Amino acid sequence: MNETTHIEHRDYIGAKLGMWLFLFTEILLFGGMFLVYAEYRQVNTADFHEAGREMNVFIGAANTIILLTSSLTMALAISEIHRGRKDRSVLFQAATVLLGVGFLVNKYFEWSDHIRHGFYPDSPQLLAMSHGKILFFGLYYVMTGIHALHVVIGLSVIAFMLALTLRGGVSGADYVKLENAGLFWHLVDVIWIYLFPLFYLIT
Amino acid sequence: MVTGWPNLSNPADNTFFFILGISLTFLVLNTGVMIYFVFRYSRKRHPKAEEVGENTPLEIIWTVVPILLVLAIFYVGWKGFVYQRTVPPDAMPVKVTARQWSWTFTYENGKEDGVLHVPVRKPVKLLITSADVLHSLFIPAYRIKEDCVPNRQTYLWFLPDQLGSYDLFCTEYCGVGHSAMITKVEVMPQKDFEEWYGGANITAEAEKKKPAAKGPAEKTAPVSEEGARLIQVKGCVACHATDGTPKIGPTFKGVFGRRETVIRNGQEREITVDEAFIRQTLLRPELDRVKGFPPIMPSQQGQLTDKEIDEIVEYIKTLK
Amino acid sequence: MEQKPEQHFVATRTFVFTWLALLLLTGLTVEAAHLRMGEWSMIANIAIASAKASLVLWFFMHLKYERKLFKVLLFVPIATISIIIWLTFFDIWYR
Amino acid sequence: MEASFYHARTKYPGIFGWLFTTDHKRVGLLYLLSSLSFFFVGVSLGLTMRLELIRSGMHFYSAEAYNAIFTLHGVVMIFLFIIPGIPSSLGNFIMPLQLGARDVAFPKINILSWWLFIAGGACAITSLFTGSGFPDTGWTFYVPYSIRTGTNVSLAVFGVFLIGLSSTLTGMNFLTTIHRMRAPGLTWKRLPLFTWAIYATSWVQLLATPVLAITLLLVILERVFGVGFFDPAKGGDPILFEHMFWIYSHPAVYIMILPAMGVVTDIIPVFSRRAIFGYTAIAASSLAIAFLGYLVWGHHMFTSGMSDTARIIFSFLTFLVAVPSGIKVFNWIASLYKGSIRTDAPLLYTLGFIFLFSIGGLTGLVQGALATNLHVHGTYFIVAHFHYVMFGGAAMGFFAGLHYWFPKMFGRMYEEHLAKLAWVFLFIGFNMLYFSMFILGWEGMPRRYYDYLPEFNAPNLVSTIGSWILAMGLFIMFYNLIHSLFAGRVAGNNPWGGATLEWQTTSPPPAENFVESPEVTKGPYEFR
């Protein structure tokens, strides 16, 4: 037999099941970091509250709203392609990408602000502080950093989907790829929903 | 003095034999039945297999019986553990500091040593910590062990019920010197122990006795005795012998004035060991490494005072 | 093995309402943090975050419209991570 | 044999037809070849370690070399041999066949997993020759030592990270396959128990490995940026690392043993010609082990300075997880009752498995009990325990499966007498090598010791001699298998008379597995 005449079986449910299972691994990955956070907050409660004051609630809240909105546009993009309205779907996907980029830009300013103030891992200023603060900032950089990495990956995937949609690879008849990209994007959102109070609202 | 404490090794040994009994029973029965079946129902003797079907009562029995047995084992292990963790109130406290790759035992009166001296039949409580990475203090004779964690204190207790000298190992991997991080527990008669232990704060007394060090030329014999004590206490002897045998590190015997090859940044060169070189090795061993030995000599920066270094240097000089 | 994507259209309205609810909860959580309820504000924040996460999962991620298997399976990682954190805390609480 | 997948036209020519294949059978064989190669590296290291330990004062290696070598031995054996061993090689080859499926659910991700696995292995090997050499931390990478040592920890840890990713993807792939691609009529209650075991294993791979991934990532970040999570000087908690490491690594030991249990469960009924005893109990105990396996990681930390409360809870849970393993053992033995037993090599290896695994498992109880753990932790007792369960258990099960499915995979038969001879050597050598270690451990010899006190000489000598006998056994076994690849007699489609689906296609199977899509009308062990 010929390996290339592979019958492209299209198991919609199977594809989504695979994606969900993959998302489970993401939950456990971040779960591991939440465990680190939980222990160190438990041990250094006061320090964490104090370090939380360095955070800018406004930027955090703005970013939360941006991500929530991008989730909405993503959901709508899928709903539109489902109804066969390619143009609208493309628009919503583009909006999602823009919002995601906005999130990253915000994050960039936020990080560089902290770094300017001398708060970064192993910085002399941080090392002079209490253990709890060192750990808080360590966690802040690592958790939001890995989250940001996920945003970047999500954006690249959605941008790719955008191209696919334009070229017809994603269409009303077959859009499971877009749906899976959407699932990933929503999960990134869900994780941020938890990160926001943990770092910005614990003062 | 406490009498009547059973040997601390009992809880572990009793639990062990309890589990061993259950395990051997199962192992022998299982294996016996298995071999019996293989012969009895071999194709030669039993050419046609019979279906026996499922047997739910049997399944329940061999679920419930092991559950009961393991719960019993858990209970026995737990009870023994409670005993192992309950320190008698009159236990003698000894602080233990583990570092790569030596032990320091500090007694209540400030006396320090690299060997754990204890009087017989008096419970001892060890308060354990580490100066660098994880270590683990293990005394097989008393069946006890606990990790040494930096910035934390853990504890152990034991009752040395017989005179003798017992091994004390490090059982948490801690680097190149891990397998050399061995010392002894010396269980002494009460009288000998008291003699060894001395009166009040030994170190403070020793300091007082010594004339303030002015220059190397003025050093006298008691100073090198102090040096001899220091290399015991600071764990140097874990890696350095004084009798000429190379251990993990070069021997101290005859090292002063010896010509040897050292390696700096991959470059080999010849040097003569002098005072400056010994000081450098103590404080910044990474600069020059003696050829033929692993690069593991730990820096003593912050571990030894200047005076202590002087004394060690003087002592090493005397080892011809 | 061939399956048509399920013919279930979700009204745009549903998504927009979900989004509004999420924004509302975000406002609420910022407020809760200002109330200075000590440890309780942390608990309130986590509770609100979980409510938000559920909304995203249920509507945006279509869980509501998926077959039962998906809903059951999602329980597995969440239970796993909760148990793991809980068991670890038996060390941290009693040290 | 001409119609087999070996001769199928591939998308890419020659070797690329293998390296970029999406056929689960080829991927399975790639895994088999690569994990056995790693096994060979690992055993060679083990052999030289025994040489170093033959008597006290022996200096075959330097201390640094020895430390790097036992670390490499552990990393290779665990991450590169035994974890991917059964699920990714036999699982990949056999499981879709047992389902009557054309391939796995995501064939491209399948080959991607293999590539990640190889990339991870390559990172680990590269770290040997770059920087200041292979990590000397032990396979457990305990902090703060692993963040302080000058050796090449970051690269090796990154390699393990990639291997973890590969393992996760395989788990996801297999779960989807088993859920979605069963042949018509193949209900959950008719699933062969090997596939059930793979199913349970895949869940563990999926849900435990990410925790390892993040833990290792944090170690790298700690080394590179000094974030402080595991550095006591910055408030970090080394015990937290131990928790996170074992949260993965305890479930990981069930990733190793569950598939091996699945293999022997499939072998026993075929060679005793009767249905497995307690199908439901065995399937359920696989799931129970997978679940309970998450709850017991603390038993590796009974002397770590963890709270006494946690020690007691974890000891309790540890004992619970022993029960489902016991249930399996009892059911296996009961399945021999009133059978008509043929003691061919696969069954012989299976019986060896049951015996050796029982010893390993029962000594696990000694370690799980608090009072005894304080004594045996960190000694050779532990080393003996895990070689009994991993080598005597998991690897023995692997060898059993290798003999059992050899004719299916290669269409030829191995030489029966040689296989039995190898078994005798393996069995004797194994017990000499590792039983001595129980004695050493109880006497108090610590593990990871480059050199030891002379009082431990005698058992160490026995152990080293045992390693040579074992080596002979392995040599005979692999010689036999490799030789038979080319010179074995043609086996036929169903040499053992198995009733599961993989025996209903040709040996080796065609590229599309089944010429006609199979329909299942009876259970996996109904021979009549």
Ligand code: HEA
């Ligand atoms: C294949 C891998 C594998 C498997 C299956 C197991 C199975 C078990 N292991 Fe093991 N273990 C390891 C691999 C494995 N282990 C490794 C690699 C380490 C060391 C890691 C390191 O530090 O480097 C380790 C270490 C280890 C420790 C830590 C010791 C220490 O460092 O202090 C403990 C402690 O409880 C333990 C317990 C157990 C138990 C209770 C089981 C149980 O699952 C066993 C269950 C089986 C049986 C009980 C036998 C069969 C049953 C019967 C014959 C019926 C009768 C039964 C009863 C009466 C209950 N193991």
Ligand code: HEA
């Ligand atoms: C599956 C896992 C596995 C396997 C199979 C083995 C196999 C062996 N291991 Fe093990 N070992 C581990 C997993 C494994 N190991 C782990 C995880 C550790 C812990 C590491 C740590 O502490 O971090 C460890 C640690 C460990 C130690 C303790 C080190 C210490 O604490 O100081 C020792 C000591 O003797 C040892 C010895 C051996 C030996 C002699 C073999 C023998 O079985 C080897 C037998 C094989 C041969 C002798 C090879 C010859 C074969 C041939 C010639 C056949 C030809 C082959 C082909 C043609 C392909 N191992």
Ligand code: CUA
């Ligand atoms: Cu200190 Cu090992």
Ligand SMILES: [Cu+2]
């Ligand atoms: Cu374990």
